[in-house]
Amino acid sequence: MRIYVVGGAVRDELLGLPVQDHDHVVVGATPEDMLAQGYRPVGKDFPVFLHPKTQEEYALARTERKTAPGYKGFVFHTSSEVTLEQDLVRRDLTINAIARAEDGTLTDPFNGRRDIEQRIFRHVSAAFAEDPVRILRVARFAARYPDFRVAPETNALMRNMVEQGEVDALVPERVWQEVSRGLMEQKPSRMLQVLRDCGALARIVPELDALWGVPQPEAHHPEIDTGIHMQLVVDYAAARGHELPVRFASLMHDLGKGVTPPEKWPAHHGHEGDGAKLVEQVCKRLKVPSECRDLAVMTAREHGNVGRALQLRPNTIVKLLERCDAFRKPARFTQMLLATECDSCGREGNGVSFRDKPFPQLAHLEKSLAAARGVNAGEIAQRCTEHPQRIPEMVHRARVGAVRAALGVATAEDDDD
Numbered sequence: 001m002r003i004y005v006v007g008g009a010v011r012d013e014l015l016g017l018p019v020q021d022h023d024h025v026v027v028g029a030t031p032e033d034m035l036a037q038g039y040r041p042v043g044k045d046f047p048v049f050l051h052p053k054t055q056e057e058y059a060l061a062r063t064e065r066k067t068a069p070g071y072k073g074f075v076f077h078t079s080s081e082v083t084l085e086q087d088l089v090r091r092d093l094t095i096n097a098i099a100r101a102e103d104g105t106l107t108d109p110f111n112g113r114r115d116i117e118q119r120i121f122r123h124v125s126a127a128f129a130e131d132p133v134r135i136l137r138v139a140r141f142a143a144r145y146p147d148f149r150v151a152p153e154t155n156a157l158m159r160n161m162v163e164q165g166e167v168d169a170l171v172p173e174r175v176w177q178e179v180s181r182g183l184m185e186q187k188p189s190r191m192l193q194v195l196r197d198c199g200a201l202a203r204i205v206p207e208l209d210a211l212w213g214v215p216q217p218e219a220h221h222p223e224i225d226t227g228i229h230m231q232l233v234v235d236y237a238a239a240r241g242h243e244l245p246v247r248f249a250s251l252m253h254d255l256g257k258g259v260t261p262p263e264k265w266p267a268h269h270g271h272e273g274d275g276a277k278l279v280e281q282v283c284k285r286l287k288v289p290s291e292c293r294d295l296a297v298m299t300a301r302e303h304g305n306v307g308r309a310l311q312l313r314p315n316t317i318v319k320l321l322e323r324c325d326a327f328r329k330p331a332r333f334t335q336m337l338l339a340t341e342c343d344s345c346g347r348e349g350n351g352v353s354f355r356d357k358p359f360p361q362l363a364h365l366e367k368s369l370a371a372a373r374g375v376n377a378g379e380i381a382q383r384c385t386e387h388p389q390r391i392p393e394m395v396h397r398a399r400v401g402a403v404r405a406a407l408g409v410a411t412a413e414d415d416d417d
Contacts, residue, residue: 001029003058004084004099004107011095014116015145024058025087025099028080031060061087085109092134093141094122115151122151129157132166136178139194143185150194158198167203172287175204179286183247188238189231205286207278208251210258215266222349224266226257233346236355242338248292249299249339250346252279256300275300295332298324299339306340309361314403317368318396326369333369337362364407371406372399 009022026034031047039049039058047060061082084099084107091097094112101107110124121138128134135158142148150158161167182191192208195201202209212227223229230251237250256275257268279300283293305312305320312320320326326333341362347354375398377391384391403409 001033002027002084002101004101006088006099007091007096010098010100010106011112011116013100014098014113022056024056025061025084026058027061027082027084027087029060030080033080034058034060063087063090089125090127091124092128092131092137094124097124119145119148120151121148121154123154123157126157128154129161129166132161132170133174133178135161135167135195135198135200136170136175136182139191139200140178140182140185142194143182143188143191146187146190150197155198158200162199162203167200170204172285176286176288179204180244180248180292183234183238183251184244186238188234188247188251192231192234205282207255207258207282211254214257214260216257216268217266221347222352223347224349226254228349229347230254232348233342236346237339237342240338240342242342243335245292245295246335246339246342248288249296249336250342252282252296253299253303253339253343255279255282272301272304295335295339298332299336302336303340303343306337306361306365307344309365314368314400314407314409317365317403318372318399320365321369321372321399322396327373330369330373334366337365367406368403371402375399375402 004025004027005022006025007023009019012019031041031049034047034049035041038052040052042048042050042057043059047062049058049060050056051058061084063082063086088097088099088107088109094110094115096112097108097110098112099107106113115122121141123134138150138154138158142150179191182188185191192201195204196209196212208230211230212225214226215224216226216229218224221229223232230253233253234247234251237247242250252275254271254275255278256271256273259274259278260268260271276297279296280293282288283296288296302320302324305316309317321333324333324336341359344359344361345355345357375395377395377398380394380398381388381391384394
């Protein structure tokens with residue numbers, strides 16, 4: 001019985017990065033051997049065990065055989081006769097097919113160390129094509145290690161997998177799992193680039209893929225291309241360390257521009273409403289959690305209004321707050337402001353960058369919300385006991401007055417816009 005550390009732990013050690021988890025492969029053992037030493041079985045499809053003390057995973061060396069389309073169509077075989085090399089050859093990338101023995105010796109049958117040095121993602125064998133999840137994993141790794149590039153032959157293999165319909169067999173939950181993890185990496189735009197290069201993005205999120213090649217007014221978007229803008233926005237959200245809902249909302253905010261008729265380019269009037277519908281469509285298909293879905297829909301619908309916040313009258317601001325349910329969910333409203341700030345700062349090109357440009361709209365609307373929340377709705381309701389139908393109107397008016405006072409707006413002329 002021989003135990004090796006494999007996969008990400010070895011890869012990250014060679015890259016000089018901190019190691020989060022250790023995965024182990026056990027060669028020359030049976031499930032009975034593992035149980036006899038106190039390991040706890042947890043694997044459903046093949047024998048995986050938890051160490052009795054460290055709780056780290058130990059998997060018996062195995063081979064696998066493709067039996068059906070998709071990433072679940074495999075039969076696994078484990079026995080004490082399976083060698084380390086047989087186990088490693090089934091792995092996705094050469095950089096993940098390196099094993100370290102207990103004495104520190106490395107087994108690297110597919111030149112993973114060379115590919116680490118050259119910063120290349122390269123598939124181990126043709127078996128890569130049997131699991132479409134591997135396309136998503138390579139894209140996610142690209143977001144984590146942005147200085148790596150996909151080997152031409154690996155990209156060609158992934159493109160062929162897309163053309164053969166393998167990606168269409170992916171279940172929504174797994175797509176969302178990998179995409180959401182990629183959004184939380186260092187440079188999410190690299191994930192999108194890899195998915196586009198092999199054609200997978202057009203199959204997984206066609207609404208997003210449609211943004212490339214769609215122009216925007218150069219005065220406001222020096223990058224011009226909407227797809228490039230979206231990459232800049234989501235990378236800015238990552239650089240700011242925002243939570244997943246904010247990053248996802250940043251990714252989805254401009255979907256409406258993808259359906260603007262070409263004869264109206266580069267203008268995109270009304271794209272916010274179109275975008276909100278498309279976001280709902282994407283979230284339903286991918287089964288996106290409600291926390292991410294609701295924020296993304298709201299951001300797509302309202303980011304134009306937030307961008308114009310300094311020009312909005314107090315009445316319009318209060319309507320915005322009410323529409324966004326900001327009085328019950330102020331934290332979510334702030335998340336929308338952060339996503340819209342990413343939209344504002346994620347613009348650059350031809351030597352022009354908005355990255356460090358102030359975004360006073362955030363403080364302006366947070367100040368407005370704080371003032372409006374200071375209104376005692378219960379007290380107003382008590383004064384309207386004889387005319388309860390007027391309570392919403394009176395509360396709204398009081399909030400408008402509070403916002404007007406907080407922002408120092410002198411008059412209320414034409415405030416019923």
